[in-house]
Amino acid sequence: MAPEPSPAARALPPTLLDLGTYLLSRIGKTARGRLAERLTRRGLRLWDMAVLAALADFGPHAQRDLVQRLGIDPSDMAKVVDQLAAAGHVERTRDQADRRRVSVALTGAGRALLAELEAEARAVQDEVLAPLDPEERRVLQELLLRVQRGLSDGG
């Protein structure tokens, strides 16, 4: 029988825990992993959710504009949209003005799915942020949002 390892033997190096970079990277990976795992159970990936959210928030997009907004490879976007369309979560229609373009729009089913995925994401959030009370979560969210904004436009 393997002896129970003492808790100290499992402790992570303080040198790493002092590094914001490390904590962000590690916690982010956990969050990503847990969400991805829930999506996988539904046959989805993070990009699917991102596309649904973009369509819900900003209305129908040309595929090219989704690419622009989300920063995904055009070729990969084609595959994501393909899958979402096959499942009936989005609708693809040729743009009549410029028939090269494919306009992508959310369906009712897609909207419903997105709501479920948001619930999943919030469930993961509750797991991950369990140690924090609501006010602390609000503060964290606010700080992260500002960091994200910095990353978006600062490059």
Add this chain to the structure above:
Amino acid sequence: MAPEPSPAARALPPTLLDLGTYLLSRIGKTARGRLAERLTRRGLRLWDMAVLAALADFGPHAQRDLVQRLGIDPSDMAKVVDQLAAAGHVERTRDQADRRRVSVALTGAGRALLAELEAEARAVQDEVLAPLDPEERRVLQELLLRVQRGLSDGG
């Protein structure tokens, strides 16, 4: 000439930005990516840094205990230690009491390397957390640390 996309066309969906899960995952990925990129320039990976940090903080380990502490696959650990030893950053010695075990210890060069890597990590931190003032960074660090602790022992 491609027309400058309006900023709005680049904005991420609020639905996603509202999700702590999403922000953590996205920012964490950026942090991880930037640090990994700096390490790659030196021919290193994140695990190398983690091993160096563990040895610096807790002294020499049997390889098996490093595996335990860092939660890496034993086989992968062998490769990491191998590389670090080849570069002179750690020293491997057979444990005389139990000759199956390999004791891994940090060398002077390893300690110096770790200091440099910490500096890299802090540089990344300065980039990523640029929008936050020192006090806000302190708060963020503190919140993240508690989250991390919750993940460690809460499972």
Add this chain to the structure above:
DNA sequence: GGAATTAGTGGGTCGCCACCCACTATAGGG
């Protein structure tokens, strides 16, 4: 109406990471 450009698609590659298996060497229990 030909040339150059753009939107979308299909079919790959590459690197990373986690994981797993087979094997050797050593240790320890009956």
Add this chain to the structure above:
DNA sequence: CCCTATAGTGGGTGGCGACCCACTAATTCC
């Protein structure tokens, strides 16, 4: 002693995400 368990190693696999290239269809510019 033999049998089982443990420490470490080498090699390989599979998933995934990012990226890239070649190609078609449609448009625009001259």
